[in-house]
Amino acid sequence: MSTSQRIELRGVKYLISAQQMDRAIEFYRDTIGLQIQTQSPFWSELSLGNATVALHGGGDGKFRETGLSFTVGDISAACDAVVEGGGAVRMQPEDRGDEGIYLAMLTDTENNGFMFSQEKEPGN
Numbered sequence: 001m002s003t004s005q006r007i008e009l010r011g012v013k014y015l016i017s018a019q020q021m022d023r024a025i026e027f028y029r030d031t032i033g034l035q036i037q038t039q040s041p042f043w044s045e046l047s048l049g050n051a052t053v054a055l056h057g058g059g060d061g062k063f064r065e066t067g068l069s070f071t072v073g074d075i076s077a078a079c080d081a082v083v084e085g086g087g088a089v090r091m092q093p094e095d096r097g098d099e100g101i102y103l104a105m106l107t108d109t110e111n112n113g114f115m116f117s118q119e120k121e122p123g124n
Contacts, residue, residue: 011052012050014052014066016055017056017058018055018110019060021042024108027086027087027109028046028055030085031082035048041057053068059110063112063113064113068112071118072118073118075093079093082106089105090105090106091104091105093118101119102117102118103115
């Protein structure tokens with residue numbers, strides 16, 4: 001393959017583990033707001049637009065930092081919703097200064113670490 005050829009990408013999937021698939025699906029569907037595309041005890045996919053979160057069964061419940069991040073409109077309300085949905089806030093929203101965002105660290109029902117960010121208003 002020459003360097004002038006490009007890969008024909010069809011999408012991006014972000015894979016995380018689920019110890020209890022039904023619980024994980026409920027969290028990502030009802031709390032986060034993703035749409036179920038496919039569902040089984042071992043492999044499920046949920047999406048928002050062209051972004052897909054794939055849940056792989058067999059997780060052990062141990063904490064895993066995933067790098068998964070969602071941009072939200074109201075970070076405080078989103079953090080509250082995660083707690084109500086069975087997840088946890090590991091770091092309350094903080095002002096990231098010149099990065100232009102507020103950032104919070106959270107954990108889903110399967111003990112996967114993820115982030116919420118909210119863009120700051122200009123001048124803040």
